[in-house]
Amino acid sequence: MTAFHAAECLLFAPAGNVHKTDVVIIGAGPVGLFSIFECGIMNMKVHVVDALDIVGGQCAALYPEKPIYDIPAWPKISGGDLIERLVEQAAPFNPTFHLKQQVIDIQKDEETSTFSLKTSEGTKITCRAIIIAAGVGAFGPNRPPMKGLELYEGKPEGQGVSYAVIRSDDYSRKKIVIAGGGDSAVDWANVLAEKAEKIYIVHRRNKFRAAPESIRRLELLESQGKLEFVTPYQLHALQGDEEKGQLTGVFVRTLEGKERLLEADCMLAFYGLSMKLGPIEKWGLGLEKNHIKVDITTQQTTVPGIYAIGDIAAYEGKMKLILTGFSEAALASHQCYSLVYPGKAYHFEYSTTKGIPGQN
Amino acid sequence: MTAFHAAECLLFAPAGNVHKTDVVIIGAGPVGLFSIFECGIMNMKVHVVDALDIVGGQCAALYPEKPIYDIPAWPKISGGDLIERLVEQAAPFNPTFHLKQQVIDIQKDEETSTFSLKTSEGTKITCRAIIIAAGVGAFGPNRPPMKGLELYEGKPEGQGVSYAVIRSDDYSRKKIVIAGGGDSAVDWANVLAEKAEKIYIVHRRNKFRAAPESIRRLELLESQGKLEFVTPYQLHALQGDEEKGQLTGVFVRTLEGKERLLEADCMLAFYGLSMKLGPIEKWGLGLEKNHIKVDITTQQTTVPGIYAIGDIAAYEGKMKLILTGFSEAALASHQCYSLVYPGKAYHFEYSTTKGIPGQN
Numbered sequence: 001m002t003a004f005h006a007a008e009c010l011l012f013a014p015a016g017n018v019h020k021t022d023v024v025i026i027g028a029g030p031v032g033l034f035s036i037f038e039c040g041i042m043n044m045k046v047h048v049v050d051a052l053d054i055v056g057g058q059c060a061a062l063y064p065e066k067p068i069y070d071i072p073a074w075p076k077i078s079g080g081d082l083i084e085r086l087v088e089q090a091a092p093f094n095p096t097f098h099l100k101q102q103v104i105d106i107q108k109d110e111e112t113s114t115f116s117l118k119t120s121e122g123t124k125i126t127c128r129a130i131i132i133a134a135g136v137g138a139f140g141p142n143r144p145p146m147k148g149l150e151l152y153e154g155k156p157e158g159q160g161v162s163y164a165v166i167r168s169d170d171y172s173r174k175k176i177v178i179a180g181g182g183d184s185a186v187d188w189a190n191v192l193a194e195k196a197e198k199i200y201i202v203h204r205r206n207k208f209r210a211a212p213e214s215i216r217r218l219e220l221l222e223s224q225g226k227l228e229f230v231t232p233y234q235l236h237a238l239q240g241d242e243e244k245g246q247l248t249g250v251f252v253r254t255l256e257g258k259e260r261l262l263e264a265d266c267m268l269a270f271y272g273l274s275m276k277l278g279p280i281e282k283w284g285l286g287l288e289k290n291h292i293k294v295d296i297t298t299q300q301t302t303v304p305g306i307y308a309i310g311d312i313a314a315y316e317g318k319m320k321l322i323l324t325g326f327s328e329a330a331l332a333s334h335q336c337y338s339l340v341y342p343g344k345a346y347h348f349e350y351s352t353t354k355g356i357p358g359q360n
Numbered sequence: 361m362t363a364f365h366a367a368e369c370l371l372f373a374p375a376g377n378v379h380k381t382d383v384v385i386i387g388a389g390p391v392g393l394f395s396i397f398e399c400g401i402m403n404m405k406v407h408v409v410d411a412l413d414i415v416g417g418q419c420a421a422l423y424p425e426k427p428i429y430d431i432p433a434w435p436k437i438s439g440g441d442l443i444e445r446l447v448e449q450a451a452p453f454n455p456t457f458h459l460k461q462q463v464i465d466i467q468k469d470e471e472t473s474t475f476s477l478k479t480s481e482g483t484k485i486t487c488r489a490i491i492i493a494a495g496v497g498a499f500g501p502n503r504p505p506m507k508g509l510e511l512y513e514g515k516p517e518g519q520g521v522s523y524a525v526i527r528s529d530d531y532s533r534k535k536i537v538i539a540g541g542g543d544s545a546v547d548w549a550n551v552l553a554e555k556a557e558k559i560y561i562v563h564r565r566n567k568f569r570a571a572p573e574s575i576r577r578l579e580l581l582e583s584q585g586k587l588e589f590v591t592p593y594q595l596h597a598l599q600g601d602e603e604k605g606q607l608t609g610v611f612v613r614t615l616e617g618k619e620r621l622l623e624a625d626c627m628l629a630f631y632g633l634s635m636k637l638g639p640i641e642k643w644g645l646g647l648e649k650n651h652i653k654v655d656i657t658t659q660q661t662t663v664p665g666i667y668a669i670g671d672i673a674a675y676e677g678k679m680k681l682i683l684t685g686f687s688e689a690a691l692a693s694h695q696c697y698s699l700v701y702p703g704k705a706y707h708f709e710y711s712t713t714k715g716i717p718g719q720n
Binding site (some may be wrong): 089 | 390396397398401429430431432433434437442445446448449453577656657658675676677679681683684687688690691694
């Protein structure tokens with residue numbers, strides 16, 4: 001993924017330290033990244049917090065290679081390249097990134113007009129203003145509602161429960177339960193059938209929703225005995241060594257209560273991704289249907305000094321487009337200026353006049 | 361200028377014809393160009409009117425080579441290249457351009473909800489919606505307030521009154537009055553001094569405002585008798601054959617009324633550029649200080665069906681940035697959709713899903 005190229009020049013802070021900055025941006029997606037630039041040209045220092053372990057949000061994590069057509073002056077650009085260019089544009093302002101952590105607490109000292117943030121990794125940051133560019137929240141795989149599931153998660157591949165295949169070789173000669181009926185489930189069943197000892201594909205319907213060609217291949221493998229359809233069945237319970245997180249089997253059931261135990265070393269569940277706002281819900285920002293309502297003229301939330309931009313921000317006439325988020329980033333950053341430099345008028349200059357650090 | 365490259369694929373309509381379209385965009389600057397794309401992805405046909413003879417507005421006409429730093433995902437891009445990319449993005453939707461003309465009249469038929477536009481070149485266009493992206497209006501050189509000035513304008517170079525040098529050779533062995541005290545006046549005096557028979561540089565002050573190195577050179581040329589400072593003098597009147605537009609002399613005066621006649625074949629006036637809204641002022645759109653007030657949630661003006669975006673549009677919190685104009689272009693275009701396709705819901709899709717004509 002190209003996004004890592006420019007990102008190599010960025011500063012990633014180790015977790016658990018204490019920092020002081022001008023503005024904290026929550027969310028390192030395209031709109032958060034452009035906010036770094038906008039704050040930067042106004043001489044504001046920035047720290048960025050994101051739940052993912054890479055910058056770029058969904059563009060980098062979900063569709064790095066998919067072309068986007070409606071970024072102005074980019075007739076066609078992939079999600080990954082877009083992030084690459086935004087990182088390049090932000091980099092001269094030396095932002096500090098705190099990845100793989102979520103902001104779990106925000107306190108405001110009204111006397112000093114200072115915010116104190118805490119993250120899930122124990123990082124503490126104080127700042128004068130906050131820009132929330134959290135998109136639709138942190139996103140992750142949909143987890144099947146099974147008792148003790150977490151005991152089998154995060155284990156080496158081929159041993160417990162996973163939601164993605166990182167190294168397909170780790171599944172060689174394994175007994176695998178694949179759960180789901182969409183493209184991911186079907187495609188991985190086809191790929192792993194060559195290596196696995198046994199594959200059960202568990203789906204609540206008899207019909208799979210995937211490309212016809214993939215389904216034909218799946219049916220061919222089934223007819224050759226290389227995998228077994230377990231349909232219409234649903235996941236029911238896990239069997240294994242909970243202490244070691246070593247799966248030994250998966251109980252599945254039909255709607256009528258008919259049960260089977262599938263012997264398995266590991267399970268791959270492909271139920272799509274879901275978006276979760278996470279701790280943001282507890283910040284008292286007047287969430288409405290998972291969105292933060294803002295003043296359309298300032299992007300300010302109900303809390304003075306906290307701004308929301310991009311997909312998470314709601315106002316009348318809002319369009320959920322990346323390019324709209326860019327414009328909101330400029331607006332919110334200008335608002336931050338009066339908090340970071342109180343009493344100092346910002347002398348607006350066109351970027352053509354002023355230039356950028358290290359560029360002229 | 362690179363902007364002409366992609367522009368070669370565009371359709372430029374001959375003046376004076378009658379057209380029918382969905383949306384008319386007034387102004388072919390960056391924000392107007394991006395509106396073509398936004399209307400295009402929603403299946404709306406577009407005609408564009410601009411006062412200049414090229415597309416790109418100020419970016420193309422005034423600073424094609426100056427770098428811009430605050431276009432999202434473009435760490436650095438020249439005005440010309442920005443226009444080039446926006447034209448490339450708009451081109452698949454086959455917009456029709458009407459250049460070198462201004463919209464002088466807009467009529468609305470309330471019964472059919474149709475607008476009829478007339479331009480200064482006699483072109484007539486009917487449409488369902490109008491997007492005004494006219495920037496700060498049509499811009500042109502500041503003309504000195506002299507009687508009969510227009511009789512000497514638009515003549516071959518070296519003969520009448522001009523505001524720019526296109527071919528410096530046309531000034532060989534000419535007697536030239538250069539008016540103004542800024543960079544353009546000083547730089548051209550320096551360049552033309554080598555070729556001209558005589559140069560008078562007329563300025564209302566004794567001091568020129570230009571790069572020190574240019575002023576040093578100007579003073580050197582003056583000391584060598586290659587040009588003459590006529591300061592502090594102001595332009596007063598023109599002398600010549602008004603019918604042929606052939607200048608023979610320029611009367612200049614001091615504030616105290618002292619007059620001189622400078623013998624001259626031609627005059628170059630460098631008093632900067634000015635912006636004029638022109639006929640827009642007469643459209644009844646509630647102009648305020650040369651801006652059109654719009655509804656922040658729709659970009660609609662006081663006239664339903666007419667939208668204003670970019671630098672000409674005013675609302676609370678407005679930032680005059682190109683990137684803000686892009687966002688407004690998306691918003692206004694979506695509003696137009698309900699007028700072009702009344703009763704038809706627009707099924708919003710991400711550009712990643714839908715693609716663009718001829719691209720996938």
